[in-house]
Amino acid sequence: MKCETVQENLVLLIYGELADDARFQIENHLQDCSECTREWQAVRQFHAQASSLPALEPTPNLLAASRLRLHEALDTTEQSRGWRFIFDPIVWLRQMRFSPALAASILIIGFTAGTLTMWDVMHGNLRPSPTGVINPASSQASIAAISGISQEPGTNKVQIKYDTVQQQSTQGSLDDPKIQQLLLYAARNQQNPGVRVESMDLLTKRCGDPRVREALIYALRYDKNPGVRLKAVDGLQSYVKNDVRVRDAGVEALLYDANQGVRIAAIHMLQPVKADGSVRAAFRQLASKDSNAFIRRESQRMLASEANID
């Protein structure tokens, strides 16, 4: 290490501001260099002289007087708060605690606003929305799809066209055409099998209607839910003799339905028409090679009873 560098660092050495390795190097250098050792002695002497001017404490009187003066000044000083304290709930609570008048005011304003709102609603004074786009009724509907978005050129106004789905309810007798139409629609509701079962149950009571029978046949052939298909079998039972399409749907279910319960129900459904050629052909096929033993036996029983009658 050069003497110049060492002498520049002697001040840092005496104030304890050197890292261990630098201090070690300088201390080693001082052992061998008389010029730097003289400089080191001079620095130490200066340090001792400067330290002889004591770091004095302020007098107790001065401190007390300063505290008192500050205490008085704080009474008239506003504390500026950072933006985050606007949202600080503890500050709000403290404000409420120390400001009962403010708390009472908020309560009165809230009560008045609530009363006025109820008055408006009860007297049908709902004003149109200032935007003129979404009215209160449509605001309760859920948005089904956005069909178009366009912006007026040169402005920040945007026009959005959308479809809404709004929940409504209605009531009436089973003879009401509107109710029947809704039930037929419900029978094909693909979302909720429970709704299909309920509607099927009600529709079976009015199976004389060709539209209802159509819906039941459709359900027996295509509905994914076996419970719904069972209901359709029940509903179609009384028409199997007179309607060939019902008979065909029953045979189809008997042969191909994935659910064994539906197939067994179809056997009972077709019992009145077991003499029919297509039905007998189906029973023969099942009696000889169906994988389900019960269906084989039932089919054989149907064929045997028919033979006895003959």
Add this chain to the structure above:
Amino acid sequence: MPAEMVLHLRVGARVHQHTGFAGELEGESGPLATPPMRGQMVSQALSRLDDSVLIREAQRGNRAAFEELVRQYDQAVLRLALRLTASEHDAQDIYQEAFLKAYRSLGNFRFECSFYTWIYRIVTNLCLDHLRKKKVRKEDAGVVVNDEGSEYSLLDQVEDERSGANPERDLMRRELGKKIGLALKRLTPRERTVFELKHYQGLKLRTIGEMLETTEETAKNTLFRATQKLRGALAEMR
């Protein structure tokens, strides 16, 4: 001293004496300065913890919490202001202005540095402004103007345990004090402040750099220049 005892004493000091900075003060200065003891470090951590609770309370408008913070640091603040301005009146003004400024802007304190660094930064800036405005002053660092305008020596306020036993030594100390006071007047306000913070307040150069919003390297260079000037001035006075 066992570490636990140091801890106990430091915590006690916060309550009864409010001696102020428990932060990055050096244990002692000199080439063989010992590193801070474990107990001291624990007390520093406790001090920071206590401060942050008090600061948050004060930020929410709790005046008592702010006054507790003031009592912890105000003696050190007043001492620094008194030494740099050499006037009780000016020191009191700086004390007042520093804490009012801290109170007003405490809501913006982001805990990016310790509270003592923050308040010391305010005080040193006020002192620097004061020193720049009053470059030429009659009194030296060893003589203080009290509220009545009359001068008295700071050295008169010190009780030397050997005072009276050796009047000659006492006189020599007074002479040396005057010389150092005159030498300090030759420094620029910034050099004067850095030397004061390092030599008399015992702060780390890194902390001094933070307070003066500069780098540690700049603080080192300023300290080096200050000591060179002071040595030169004292040599001339022999």
